[in-house]
Amino acid sequence: MSLPLACDARLETIPRENYLPPLPPERVQAWRRRLGSHDRLRIGLVWSGNPNFGNDSNRSMPLRIMAPLFELDATFVSLQKDPRPADAALLREHSEVIDLTADFSDFVDTAALVSCLDLVISVDTGVAHLSATLGRPTWILLSYVSDWRWLLDRDDSPWYSAVRLFRQDSSRDYATVVGRVRQELARMIAAFTPPFESASQ
Numbered sequence: 001m002s003l004p005l006a007c008d009a010r011l012e013t014i015p016r017e018n019y020l021p022p023l024p025p026e027r028v029q030a031w032r033r034r035l036g037s038h039d040r041l042r043i044g045l046v047w048s049g050n051p052n053f054g055n056d057s058n059r060s061m062p063l064r065i066m067a068p069l070f071e072l073d074a075t076f077v078s079l080q081k082d083p084r085p086a087d088a089a090l091l092r093e094h095s096e097v098i099d100l101t102a103d104f105s106d107f108v109d110t111a112a113l114v115s116c117l118d119l120v121i122s123v124d125t126g127v128a129h130l131s132a133t134l135g136r137p138t139w140i141l142l143s144y145v146s147d148w149r150w151l152l153d154r155d156d157s158p159w160y161s162a163v164r165l166f167r168q169d170s171s172r173d174y175a176t177v178v179g180r181v182r183q184e185l186a187r188m189i190a191a192f193t194p195p196f197e198s199a200s201q
Helices: 025-035 062-070 085-093 107-113 126-133 176-189
Strands: 040-045 077-080 098-099 121-122 140-142 163-167
Touching: 040 062, 062 085, 062 176, 077 085, 077 107, 085 126, 085 163, 107 126, 121 126, 121 176, 140 176
Parallel strands: 040 077, 040 121, 077 098, 121 140, 140 163
Antiparallel strands: none
């Protein structure tokens, strides 16, 4: 963590290019086929992180808080590995949410599926960083006291050009954050145009 000081790093000099190697195209194509027709916006969701993380009670949310998003006309894809029991039960009730995580063999599968999505909405987890590094539009939901890397009083990130930050206010209420996300997502859905898909896809 002393490297930024040693390198005399400044906000304007932080590199934001994709530094991951290319994904195996056969894996990307396999996930794209499983998702089916791309006639609606594809949105990946992650609502909680590792429960053993010290600040997880502030970082994560139950799925029920994110559930109002499901009322919108989009294809929702769970990227949530090992959901907690209450969340797993609620996820089974929402058949409109595609859950293929049982077939992930490694993080490359996660990355390949993310690359097939139009947007990832996530709390501050590894999947959020992965999506942002891949250059996918990524909306990160942050607790009132968030990790230092997200800085203060801004909704963008010097680390990732594809990221938009949605922060809790002093009420520390994620329902309010999800309400703002829902409004912005409704605008994005209204402007969505299905991409041309070749026969090979």
